[in-house]
Amino acid sequence: MKVFQALADALARHGVDTVFGLMGNANLLYLPAFADTGGRFVAVTHEAGAVAMADGYARMSGKVGMASVTHGPAFTNTLTSLVEAVRNRSHVLLITGDPPPVPSHFHHFDIETATAAAGAGYEKVYEPASLVRDLNRALRRIVAERRPVVLNIPIAFMQAEAGEQAPVALPLAPPAAAGPLPEALDRALGLVTSAQRPLILAGHGAATSGARDSLMGLADRLGAALATTVLAKELFAGHPRDIGIFGSLAHSVAGAAIAESDCVIAFGAGLNMWTALNGDLFRGKKVVHVDIDPARFGSYTPVDECVAGDARLTAEAMNSLLDEVLPAAGKRHWAERIEKAMAAYSPxxxxxxxxxxxxxxxxxxxxxxxxxxxxxxxxxxxxxxxxxxxxxxxxxxxxxxxxxxxxxxxxxxxxxxxxxxxxxxxxxxxxxxxxxxxxxxxxxxxxxxxxxxxxxxxxxxxxxxxxxxxxxxxxxxxxxxxxxxxxxxxxxxxxxxxxxxxxxxxxxxxxxxxxxxxxxxxxxxxxxxxxxxxxxxxx
Structure with missing residues (x-):
């Protein structure tokens, strides 16, 4: 079996069902071979489109999205889409390859350096016999590191004999999300329970963690308003205190509620410049920030208490500790005002x-x-x-x-x-x-x-x-x-x-x-x- 055939077979055994790409010399053979295994090759008109399609596919399917391009300018054409996928932490595999090993070949380009500059991971097939092992490693890194990986398969290997290959090893799911440390949770709850006009803000991380019900339960215990970032929009749809998008796109009722709130408890949100309006929307308020990524704390917006933990697990832990606590009268008054204003709101x-x-x-x-x-x-x-x-x-x-x-x-x-x-x-x-x-x-x-x-x-x-x-x-x-x-x-x-x-x-x-x-x-x-x-x- 040739390397290009072994690659097509390994992709199929990895469960890859769709590849987005533009054919050239480096991928000319394995793409039709992949189609012969029952896979679907989607031919695009530009390499940037191939990676963007793989990115969109990954975001909506939960699978690894795969793009395939040839060498040289085909790879450089993908860079903007690749950076987009990196910034979104998308599960994307981009396969390209070094051109023929001829010193004067005009497609020579440093793929590894450009990949590093884009923020993606880089892997290379080092010899025909290591093809499947190297592919396994690339796919596992995508899942473990939550970012795209570029796999370089030199064109010189494609028609070589594949020989005996390692078995396909499927990517491993990352460790289960962690709950908050008790000390951080206690400090955060001390601040939250002292607020009179609390507001819970959910970001995309809250949506992906399945935190909707636990956050609405927390809002009901606290008498809090509920808002989201753009990427979590409609997470609280149907709740009487859902004020919609927080930030530069807030409607009139939401804008008033945000201005009046005295404490924002943010779950799985980056608190970026658009959400925070360059920090203006958080001035004069206490801010509690819950996120699985501690590097986000203070990146855009100063916060008073940081809680490292999964949004759903942290909200559940807060609910458990608040089970014996009733909302203060002032908070109920705040909640009723929000409900009344939202009931009268018409876009x-x-x-x-x-x-x-x-x-x-x-x-x-x-x-x-x-x-x-x-x-x-x-x-x-x-x-x-x-x-x-x-x-x-x-x-x-x-x-x-x-x-x-x-x-x-x-x-x-x-x-x-x-x-x-x-x-x-x-x-x-x-x-x-x-x-x-x-x-x-x-x-x-x-x-x-x-x-x-x-x-x-x-x-x-x-x-x-x-x-x-x-x-x-x-x-x-x-x-x-x-x-x-x-x-x-x-x-x-x-x-x-x-x-x-x-x-x-x-x-x-x-x-x-x-x-x-x-x-x-x-x-x-x-x-x-x-x-x-x-x-x-x-x-």
Whole structure:
């Protein structure tokens, strides 16, 4: 058996069912061999898309997402997507390889150094006979270290005899999450129970640990308000004191509650600059920070008490210690005020609609879309100015069905991430929210969704400009036309590429999306026209 055949067989025995990639000399043989084992090879149009798709696949499936590219520029094309996956701690394996061992070959590049700069792990197949052993090690590191690994398989090995290989060794699950130390828990509870207007803030770590019920129980014992970061949005949906997103995207009731609170107990949240509004939202408050990663404590926001521990286990421990303690009267009064304010809150009445004759207010469009889409859906978002009008209004049934391809701050990865999420095979429609600039950067990947017949709804929030730069230029006194683009008609482009498409210039036109979703046999592009001079960013 040749090395390329042994690799295809080992991937199948590892349970890899999907590989995203672009063929070249280094992977030309093992990808069709992998398909022959029953695996699925998803051919992409650009290497950056391969890694972003593997990343989206990993986020939504819980499996290792795999990408494959050839050597040289194919690998360097993946670097932005690779850094995004690193920053998100995604389980991604990227296989590439050294070019032929010819000194003058123009694809020579230091893969190991570039991988280290990206923050990913690096492994190499050192000889044909070590292929499976080296693959095992790469996959185990991905799970143990919670980051992508680049595996270098030199092209010179591919048609060599594989010989006798080590058996496949599946990755081991990391150790069970730990509960808090009693001393840290006592100090934190002393601060928490002295607060009169407590607020519990949950981040993505709380969602992944399954802490929803224990945190709501803690909030009921304390009479606390409940809020989340963007990446944990809707974790507390249905609770009468759920005020939604904490930070720069908070609505009017949430903003008032955050301002009035005197203690924030954060679980599994990074407390970054957007959540904290550069620290402004925590000034004058006591802050308790619970996280499994002690390195996060104080990284962005000063805290008064740190508790190293899993969010769910820590909340359960707090509940056990508070079982005999009743909330003070002042806390119950605070709780009742929050409940009353949230009962009267209406998203559509919280802002003045800024729709124009041929443009729609993004908030009104998303509120309407939220109503017509199936309740259970996956939302994969790119980043850009449009986010402030999407994230608070387009909901999900579970925060783990929502992700943002923006950990590195690069626009343009959302469409590929959504394709990977759709390929994960979960029984939910996938909605990609992207800006027009980011969409045009990776427009060609729409053809990947067409070829795979993926029923993705691609919402292009189209203001005909790079929106953040548009309003920043105006603020500096320059002509914002420098940031404007006269794109081709996006619906026409999508149609030519084989997708279905519609253009939305009025909020009521968004209802057609709900009618089309049940019958989709491929992607639907929705070109939502926005006014570039309407700026919703408040920071």
């Amino acid at each position: 559509q009445e919280d802002f003045a609609d800024l729709s124009g004759p041929d443009t729609v207010d993004i908030r009104s469009a998303m509120i309407r879309l939220d109503r017509v889409l199936p309740e259970r859906r996956t939302v994969v978002s790119d980043i850009g100015r449009f986010d402030v009008g999407v994230w608070p209004y387009l909901r999900v049934a579970d925060p783990l069905h929502f992700t943002v391809m923006g950990a590195f701050g690069s626009i343009g990865l959302g469409l590929a991430g959504a394709i990977g999420a759709a390929m994960a095979g979960e029984d939910r429609p996938v909605v990609a929210t992207v800006g027009d600039g980011g969409f045009m950067m990776h427009l060609a990947e729409l053809t990947t969704a067409v070829r795979q017949k993926l029923p993705i709804v691609v919402l292009v929030l189209n203001d005909g400009a790079y929106g953040a730069e548009h309003y920043k230029l105006k603020n500096h006194g320059y002509d914002p036309a420098h940031s404007a683009f006269a794109w081709p008609d996006l619906a026409d482009l999508a149609t030519v590429m084989g997708a279905r498409a519609l253009t939305v210039r009025k909020a009521e036109e968004i209802d057609a999306v709900g009618e089309l979703v049940p019958t989709l046999d491929g992607p639907l592009l929705v070109d939502v026209r926005l006014d570039p001079d309407v700026n919703l960013v408040r920071y």
